[in-house]
Amino acid sequence: MTPKTRLLIGGLSACAVALGLGRFAFTPILPLMQAAHGLDTQSAGWLAASNNLGYLAGAVWAGLIATDRGRHLAFTASLVVVAASLAAMSLTSAEWVWNLIRLVAGIASALVFVLGAALVVPALAGLGAARLTGVHFSGVGLGIILSGSVIAWAGGWGGDNAAWLTAGALCGVLSAASAWGLRHVHGSGAAGTSHPAPAPFSLGWLSAAYFCAGLAYIVTGTFLVVVVRATPGLESIANLSWVVVGLAAMPSSAAWALFAARFGFRLALIFAHLLMAAGAGLLAVTDSAIGAMVSALLYGGTFLGIAGMAMAFGRAIAPAHPARAMGMLTAAFSVGQMIGPVAAAFLADWGGWMPALLMAALVTLAGVPMLMFGRVSPSSGRS
Template sequence: MNSLFDKNNNVAILVAGIIAIVVGVGVARFAFTSLLPFMLEDFLSLTNAGIMASFNFAGYLSGAIFSIFIKDINTKVKYFRIGMVLSIITTLVLATTTNETLWIASRVIAGFGSAMVLIVGGALVMVKLNFEDKTKAMGIHFSGIGFAILISELISQYILKDGSWADAWLALAIFAFIISFYSVYILSFDKEIKQEAIKHKLSKSVFTPYVILLILAYFTEGVGFVVQGTFLPDIINSLKGLDGYGSIGWLMVGIAGIPSSIVFMRLAHNYGSVNIIILAMALQIVGILIPVLSTNIYLNLLSGALYGSTFIALVALFMHLGGRLAGNNPVVLMGSMTAAYGVGQVGAPLYSVALIEYFGDYNSTLYLTAFIVFVGILLLVYAKKIENKR
């Protein structure tokens, strides 16, 4: 048991990383999706929900780009802690107010906090882990996103049995506050670490046509991630005969997400990253289109499972591939990829809301999103052609 409180124990480091993701991504980001149907019934308009999702991703994008420039490991520890605090405070704002301006501001700040926890926290986990090959370990770390969705959803649903969505937010904030101490303790260093920062010249040569196509494909995945990531429970609830099943659909997202990055990273190792990215994006398209084509409960739960298993794996796959291609310049390429994904994330909720308001249902939004992800697949197929000719 003592080893779980040893800052240099690999298991403790991975557990602390997953707990951090539960706070920064589960509570501060995805609980909004699971509680959205209840807030829509009460006071929130769908348009404002879409705007809040977009602002949340804008906050995340700014944090992601900011995190690229934090070189010093001691500064990383500081910003990781700031991210944890922001994740908890912004959740409290949702629990205690219904002022939509405050909510929008809190979603932006929560987005920034999530980036500090996921990206800077992920970097701390990477530095602290003592493994020869850290790829598998990072697959385990990313499984935290599935746990984050599952745990925040279970807490929300438990509180909603007798309480309101505001009570659920409060419970999530208290839960996040309690568990955050462990992550903050483990993901730190006993003394200031003096690191000689190796300076690599910023090289444009990394941006080959192949890499540019990858970045554009990752932009389409940013779009593919958002629509279900924001509206999935409400999409399922809006289908004939499926009202109330949205929360089960969202549970499926979490359950399917837990093993996904580990499984897909293994497949990528055996069959090539780009091939497996194409497979995952094709499965995601099937998941996006199911609610348009069927009101069958099992198929729509499968839609949630396909979404959960692909979106987490795709982040891990693209980032791993980017890191490999970047060589000595991971920061520049990771930053460009994250920015492209982020632009997709910020734009998608806005066109979604416009189409939903205009047509009165989710169908046109889902068709357009599936089409954009399909364009991403075409870009990757073309990228493979270029690469094979070299």
């Protein structure tokens, strides 16, 4: 097996563990938890917020690990913790313990995702295969497909506990594959002293738009299966809609990178925001299977692209301080993720899922003018 193939297996598996399962296994299992334990919508929102708070803490922690050995140790340990945390959800029915477990899972997921990317992306560039970065991030879609198919099937057979144990087992297999694939990979060397000219755009406005995306995307990401299952006549396609999200997510990072290379980050992000808002709005009003599937396609096809483009745009805006730019963006996105599910749960309890999803659509749209008018210089060059 070539080093490039081993690297891609390790990276793809890491993304599947970190987000596809570590975060999003919760989405198809949530209806099972509601049925088995009477978990209400606001409690579900707080579980999602706990996980996202952990993700923020983990992302900050990852940025503080200074040595290559430390990054490898934290990465490997976090792979184990994510798998164990998923399985541990089956061991209790106490909501405060669930919140604690999801908090820990969020910390470990962020460490896997951030440190995994820090290992894989420079290594791909060093092998002359930077164009394959999208394959690395497609692992998120793979994990979502597994959660909507294998894990959902286990839940249908044995309830939420069987689903969580299956999630933990799948995560364990993928964690082993990731640790094997990346065991000899090291981060990039010292950065050079010269940097390209900064892109003429405000990092503050980009962070504000990314906050909007974080708040809105997590609403659909947390509740899509619940919403489809609650729509009369669509119960049987609820898990399938989540598989569609994963199928759309797998090629999305690479596709949006090509789009941004052609039209610039700003226009690409505007277009992606519009599509994601359309998906949330459609889910709010549709009662048809086609509408639900189109909504799933729009969501799956945009959320990873927005994340990847925002981070790349941030590096272009502050080429001399990329870590500072990515930290600012991650913080904004994470705060939005913590607010989103709690606000959506409150609105859902008040007026059903339509106002919650319309809120997500409107917040996504609020990011569009920020992207349109955030330029700080008329200098030439794509932004």
